[in-house]
Amino acid sequence: MPKNVLVAYGTTNGATAEIAESVAAVLRKEGLTAEALAAGSVGSTEPYDAVVVGGGLYAGRWHRDARRFVRRNGEDLAHRPLWLFSSGPLDASASERDIEPVPWVRKAVVRLDARDHVTFGGCLREGAKGWVARMILRNGKGGDFRDFGHIEAWAAGIARELTRD
Template sequence: MSRKVLVTYATKMGATASIAAAIGTELRKAGHQVDVHEITDVKAVSEYDAVVLGSAVYLHRWRPEAVEFLRRHEDQLRTRRVWLFHSGPLGPDKDQPQTMPPNVARLADRIGAAPAMTFAGRLDPDSARGFLARRLAKGELAGDSRDWQRIADWANDISTTLVRAGT
């Protein structure tokens, strides 16, 4: 059964945007109608059956626009299937799952969403923005740790759940 799915993301340096795009591609391949939008471009979620929402992690926090989105759309999200992910770990820590920041965990709980899936991130000198990021992009954290197969597998699990549940 084809469902209408929103994949939305909050990014600073673009890595999370590409993860969202990859999730969207897999869900489309499975036959769903999918919109992929940056979170600041989404005005409403009412037209969607399900929402996949991701944020980059900076200093253990989600991007403020992602937190704001969860707050603003809490009532609508509560009545939909919602999957959360965050993009962050790099270098030697790339396989370490990140816990959700407490403010996000509280919102996820109220919405009824499972804890966020952690995907490794990317930090490279070409896309790094800001003094600290540019500096870190020269060290051991530099590089693209995103695991496209893992991302596709997760998207396919979502698709299976949507089809099975018929929601």
């Protein structure tokens, strides 16, 4: 039975969207139906059998659109398989060790009985929106710290769980 998976994301500059697209691509490759959508554009989670939600980290907080999506759909998310991811550290730390979720996300993991949470490295490129982002770039702290091998392996684990259920 094919499962329909939503990969919703909150992003400001597009890096978290690229992670979400990669997750959805792996799920499709593994025989699932999956689509990546901006969290703010999702009307309902009703059509989906499982959900993955990702949010970029900004000043220690998950992206506002991801938080709003989880709040708006919390009751429904608690009754279907759910995975969460964060994207943010602008260094190699996410590739070197597991990084605990920020407090709001940690509470959501527990409250909604999410199957897993992972923090992936972030990406901040020239031309990024926002004063803080421009200051980070001006201080030479930008770059792409995403590990797509890790992202794809994590997504393949989700696919294995969903096809086993």
